[in-house]
Amino acid sequence: MSRKSYSIAVVGAGAVGLSAALAFARDGFETVLIGRLDTRRDGRTVALLNGSIRFLEALGVWPSLIPEAAPLQTMRIVDDTGSLFRPPPVSFSAREIDLDAFGWNIENATLVEELAESARAYENLTILTEQATDFRAEADRAVIVLADGSEVEVNLVVAADGRNSRLRQIAGIETQTWSYPQTALAVLLAHDREHRETSTEFHTRNGPFTLVPLPGKRSSLVWVTSQKRAEQLSKLDDQALALAVERQAQSHLGAMRVDGPRGLVPMSGLSVNRYGAPRLALVGEAAHVFPPIGAQGLNLGFRDVASLRDAVVDALDNGREPGSSETLRQYQLSRDLDVRLRTAAIDGLNRTLLTGLLPADLARGAGLLALSRIGFLRRAVMREGVLPHMGAPRLMQDASA
Known part of the structure; x- marks a missing residue:
């Protein structure tokens, strides 16, 4: 039986796994990436979001992604729940927090393809397409x-093998899972009007309906609705689906x-009792799963990687091994609160839309109204959404860190 030695192994070749392999290889660790690419569209x-852009800049990947991505300069929220207490539409501009854009929108498959292309050219990085079947x-x-x-x-194994992580199961790490009575329809669209780099989110009684800019007169749609309605929509022909989208969007972007x-x-969630x-x-969905609301899932996965990288580098600086218990303890402390707070926020928003109870509508509407009227509160929320002020990983602050 053959055995090869490396410093760090990353299992899982999605966007999070690829970024982890690049991050550790960038710092000179002999790294092996294990898994098959999936670039289905x-x-x-x-x-x-902005922190993830800084991270990708540090990995040297971002320049190749720019032509395929669209900036998100404004985020607009429209209450379309039919509630008795409906606040006016609220817009958030990146310029208010001195950014050109909150972030950039790009197809998942394109991101994975570009990360994989960079991985093939990186020194200190070996790619194995065999699947991992066991770990000890x-x-x-x-x-x-x-x-x-x-x-x-290896000295350290990074499990980036998704929500059904085999390594997590072998290690006996417990999970909590939950689901919602909803399904999200994802589709790419072209439209007659300019989106003006504005992401528009309609809050409906069945969940958010969100149009996010892509290059040109194109947008991506995440339509969260009931399971039955989502299945019906998915079976429509292109013309009928486009008309249904236009009506739900109130012709906001034209035909x-x-x-x-x-x-x-x-629409489901997952959390772990330890990282x-x-x-x-x-890292990534091996540690937490979010419904496709609020652009948190992959951004949190990148933050996992950048935080783990900090813990490993700090361990090396202090004479410890990358896989030492102190390294893993530092990583746990860096992620626990961040993930818990964002899990609660996304779960709370989605459930208030579903309840239809007046107190929940009042609370959500009052919150949006406060954000629209109170400048310092709005700016604080925007900054926290783009990148946490406290404890941001170094590669999300400075590409040279």
Whole structure:
């Protein structure tokens, strides 16, 4: 049985796993990326917030992504719930917090393709397309068994293998899961009017209906609605679906045309009771799953990677191993509160839309009204949404860190 040795192994070749492999290879760690790429196009995009853009700049990937992405300069929220207490539309401008854009929107598959292209050219980075089938922690190393029977020996394993993470299960890390009576329809659209780099989110009684800019007169749509309605919409032909979208959007962007694939995304959540085990750290959807609301999922995954990278670099500076218990403890402390707060915020927003109870409508409406009228509060919320003020990972503050 063959066995190869590296410093760090990343299991999972999605956007989070690829970024983790690049981050550690960038810092000179002998890194191996284990897993197969999945670049199927399913209508999904990701709004990369400012902190994630800085992270991708540090990895040297961002310049190649710019032509495929659209800036998000304004975010607009419209209450379309039919509630008795309906606040006026609220707009948030990135210029208020001295940014050109809150972030940039790009297709998921394009992001993965560009990260993979960079990974192939990186020094200190080996790519293995075999699947990991087993994992065990030993006294000073960890061993990963691959599908072909070969083994990889490393100091630290980074589990980026998704919501059904096999490594998380093997390590015995407990999860909490929940679901919502909703499904999200994701689809790419072309439209007659300019979006003016504005993301528009309609709060409906069945969930958010969100149009996010893409280059040109194009946008991505995430339409959160009942499971039955989402399935009905997904079966419509392109012309009928475009008309349904235009009506739901109140003709905000004029006539619509379906301009790419479509897909259904389950509305569910997952959290873990700890972010690691001996020689193992969880990142991305192996650690937390969010419904596609508020652009938090992948941005939090990138923040996981950048925080774990800080913990590993700090360990090396202090004479410790990358996979030491102190390294994993520092990583746990850096992620726990951030993820819990954002989980609660997204869950709370979605549930208030679903309840239809007047107190919930009043609370949500009052909150939006306060944000529209109180400048310092609005700016504080915008800054926190783009990148937490406290404890931001170094690569999300300064590309040279």
